[in-house]
Amino acid sequence: MNLAPELRAAIEKAGQSHLLEYASSPLLAKQLEAIDWESLPGLIERYVVNKNAMTIPEDLQPAPYFPLVPRNRSEEEKKAQAEALGVEILKSGKAACLTVAGGQGTRLGFDAPKGTYPIGPVSGRTLFEYFAQSIARAEEKFGAPIRWYVMTSALNREATENFFRERDYLGLRKDQLFFFTQGTMPAIGYDGKLLLSSPDSLALSPDGHGGTLLALRKSGALEQMKKDGVEYISYFQVDNPLVPVVNPLFIGMHALEEADMSAIMLAKTNPFEKLGNFCVTGGHLEIIEYSDLPAELAESRNPDGSLRFISGSPAIHVISRAFVEKLTAAGKLELPWHRADKKIPTIAEPKPEAPNGVKLESFIFDALALAGKTLVLEGDRAEMFAPTKNPTGVDSVESCREMLIARDLRRLRAAGVTVEENVKIELSPRKVFDDEDAVQLAKELKLEKLPRGTEAVIG
Numbered sequence: 001m002n003l004a005p006e007l008r009a010a011i012e013k014a015g016q017s018h019l020l021e022y023a024s025s026p027l028l029a030k031q032l033e034a035i036d037w038e039s040l041p042g043l044i045e046r047y048v049v050n051k052n053a054m055t056i057p058e059d060l061q062p063a064p065y066f067p068l069v070p071r072n073r074s075e076e077e078k079k080a081q082a083e084a085l086g087v088e089i090l091k092s093g094k095a096a097c098l099t100v101a102g103g104q105g106t107r108l109g110f111d112a113p114k115g116t117y118p119i120g121p122v123s124g125r126t127l128f129e130y131f132a133q134s135i136a137r138a139e140e141k142f143g144a145p146i147r148w149y150v151m152t153s154a155l156n157r158e159a160t161e162n163f164f165r166e167r168d169y170l171g172l173r174k175d176q177l178f179f180f181t182q183g184t185m186p187a188i189g190y191d192g193k194l195l196l197s198s199p200d201s202l203a204l205s206p207d208g209h210g211g212t213l214l215a216l217r218k219s220g221a222l223e224q225m226k227k228d229g230v231e232y233i234s235y236f237q238v239d240n241p242l243v244p245v246v247n248p249l250f251i252g253m254h255a256l257e258e259a260d261m262s263a264i265m266l267a268k269t270n271p272f273e274k275l276g277n278f279c280v281t282g283g284h285l286e287i288i289e290y291s292d293l294p295a296e297l298a299e300s301r302n303p304d305g306s307l308r309f310i311s312g313s314p315a316i317h318v319i320s321r322a323f324v325e326k327l328t329a330a331g332k333l334e335l336p337w338h339r340a341d342k343k344i345p346t347i348a349e350p351k352p353e354a355p356n357g358v359k360l361e362s363f364i365f366d367a368l369a370l371a372g373k374t375l376v377l378e379g380d381r382a383e384m385f386a387p388t389k390n391p392t393g394v395d396s397v398e399s400c401r402e403m404l405i406a407r408d409l410r411r412l413r414a415a416g417v418t419v420e421e422n423v424k425i426e427l428s429p430r431k432v433f434d435d436e437d438a439v440q441l442a443k444e445l446k447l448e449k450l451p452r453g454t455e456a457v458i459g
Contacts, residue, residue, distance in 0.1 A: 003029055010037035016194055025200035032202075035186065036332075044192045047339050048358050054292040062309050063278035063285055065265050065376035066253060078256070079249065086252025089232060093144035096230045097135060097245050098216075098319075100209045100364075101128075101160065101238035102153030102182050108391055113156040115238045116163050119388055121401035122426040123457045127388070128163065130241040132170035133430035138246050141433055146246065147228060149178045149221055153206045157181050171430070180219035183207040187344045189357045195346045203344050203357070209237075209315075210335045210362025217328040225321050233324070235317040235364070242386035242403055243316055244434075251318055253377050260323035260371035263287075264379040265311035271298040274395075275312030276365060278376055285374040287313050287365040289338075311376065313365060314385040327370060335362040383407060408458075411438035412450070420452040428459030 003011075003023050011019060014037045022028055070076040089095055103114045110117050118124040125133075131148070139146050152160045161179055164170060169177060187195045187203040197203040212235075216222045225233070232251050236243045244250075254262040263285075265278050276287035277298075290298075293309065300308045327333055341355040349356055368374055379385070386403035390396040408427040409419055415438045432438050441447075441459055 003032065007033060007037075013037070014040050015192065016040075018193060019196070019202075022196065022199050027200050028196075028202065031186075031204070043337065043360070044188055047337050047360055048188050048190065048192055051339065054289075056288070056292070056294060056297070057281040059281050060288070060297070061280045063265075063280045063311055063376055065278070065311055065378050068378040068380055079253075082252035082256045083249045084252065085255055086248030086250070087142070089251055089255060090138070090142040090146075090246060090248060091144050092229075093146075094229060095232045095234060095246055095251055096147045096149060096225060096228070097131070098149045098151070098212070098233050098235045099131060099238050100151050100182075100212060100235070102151060102156065102206050102209075103238065104156060107389065108397060113152070113160045113163065114388075115150075115160065117388065117397075119241055119397065119400060119404075120426055120457075121405050122424060122455060123428075127238055127241050129170055130429055131238075131245055132172050133428065134245045134433060136171055137430055137433040137437070141437070145176070145228075147176055147178060147224070147230065148172065149180065149216070149233075151180055151182050151212055151215060154181055154184060154204075155206075178219075178221055178224060180215055180221055182209075182215050183211045183218075185360050187342070187357050187359050189346075195344055195357050197345055198347065203346060205359045206361065208338070208361025209364045210333075210366055212364055213319075213324050213367060214328050214333040216324055217331070222321065222325055222328070226325075231321055233317075233319040233321060235315075235319055237315050237387075239388040240314070240316075240384075240386060241388070241400065242407060243384050247318075247384075250316075250377055250379075254318040254320075254375055257373060257375045259318075259373045259375040260320050261368055262318045262375040262377065263365070263368065264314060264316040264384065265376050266314050266379055266381045266385055267310050268307060268312040271295075271307060271309075273312055275314065277309045278311035278313060279309065284369045285371070285376070286369045287363075311378075314379070314381075314387075315365070316379070316384065317364070319367075323367075323371060327367065333362075335366045337362055382410075408432075408438075411435055412442060412447070412458075415439040415442040415447075417442055417447050418449040420450060420454075422453050423450045424455040425450065426457045428457060431459035 070079050101115045105114045105117045115128040116126050119127050135146050184204040185207045189195050195203040234246045274290050276289050277293050279286050279288050337360040340359045342359050343352040344357040386400040387395045388400045392398050431441050
């Protein structure tokens with residue numbers, strides 16, 4: 001396949017003429033056509049050659065947030081108003097769900113899309129099934145459609161769609177689901193040259209969850225949202241089955257504040273917990289990665305002994321559709337890139353023993369700094385954050401299942417059910433969306449007691 005003369009000239013001007021000897025490959029030619037050659041040299045200079053070292057602004061302060069427990073009557077009234085507004089938004093069909101699901105279950109020893117991992121502590125239901133059944137129950141509860149947007153990667157798109165198709169879309173309507181694929185970025189060698197994984201392909205990797213926003217536009221998802229009357233996007237990641245797929249309080253608070261983008265914060269368990277830190281600098285909300293916040297700031301405390309930088313990010317957001325439309329109006333999205341040094345298989349080095357290049361990815365939280373108005377709402381960790389990142393230990397399959405059981409047992413106790421020791425139960429998300437549903441289910445089943453050693457799926 002012959003490249004257009006203009007493209008050849010752009011590649012040469014960008015200092016990447018080594019790629020031209022392979023450009024007869026149709027696949028590689030298509031990849032080369034998709035690259036922004038004009039901005040590439042500056043990107044390489046900033047993030048590869050100079051490493052773009054993180055600098056902490058002098059005016060950095062902890063970000064303010066609306067507390068989990070209102071501190072006064074005014075906050076109590078605002079919380080009630082927000083929750084009522086959120087319910088009304090859901091009843092009017094103005095909210096949709098967006099799940100970032102581009103990863104594989106490799107770290108879990110699972111060779112398939114991560115969303116297909118069986119996480120249910122008793123049932124073995126998958127991560128995707130948790131979300132699908134919860135969405136179905138939310139639709140039923142609020143009496144309005146909730147479309148589910150699932151962002152895959154090029155690597156797992158086909159397998160993800162096959163999983164849903166083979167299981168009859170997990171009880172949802174086929175047209176309720178909208179699959180789209182995140183973009184990619186070429187890997188870059190330390191010499192500033194784009195790397196080839198084979199003679200007919202660049203070494204490509206997903207462009208990070210920051211690419212979600214642009215992918216929404218390119219895929220037609222934004223257009224579909226507008227057609228459906230969707231104004232609010234409930235964003236969460238595929239590895240967290242404890243997250244409320246739609247949160248009336250959170251959506252309502254976002255709408256009440258007329259925010260462009262909002263975030264849930266969790267009180268950090270220690271100064272160095274691996275969560276991004278909500279901060280304010282230059283009048284804008286930003287997240288500083290846990291690895292970038294200096295120890296003296298991470299460990300700094302208020303007069304009462306609490307951490308100053310207490311707000312950690314679990315990657316749970318509400319985003320206004322209009323904000324995404326505005327950011328991506330030009331067909332591109334200018335977010336900072338984040339560098340990761342990796343072992344990248346290439347033509348010259350099929351199995352590198354040490355990092356040999358750089359992968360760049362963007363993070364969705366960097367869009368917070370571009371928002372006109374933002375909101376941070378404190379969340380309850382036990383009710384919304386149980387990430388499944390490792391087989392055992394912290395943020396693992398084990399800890400996630402324990403938290404799912406603990407949440408469901410709390411709901412049953414609140415419904416008046418007596419729970420004895422060594423009980424392992426799982427409430428069906430198809431029946432129980434919230435505490436109110438748990439009370440109703442206990443009444444329907446005339447459930448009064450869970451004897452010692454009970455192991456069951458309820459609902």
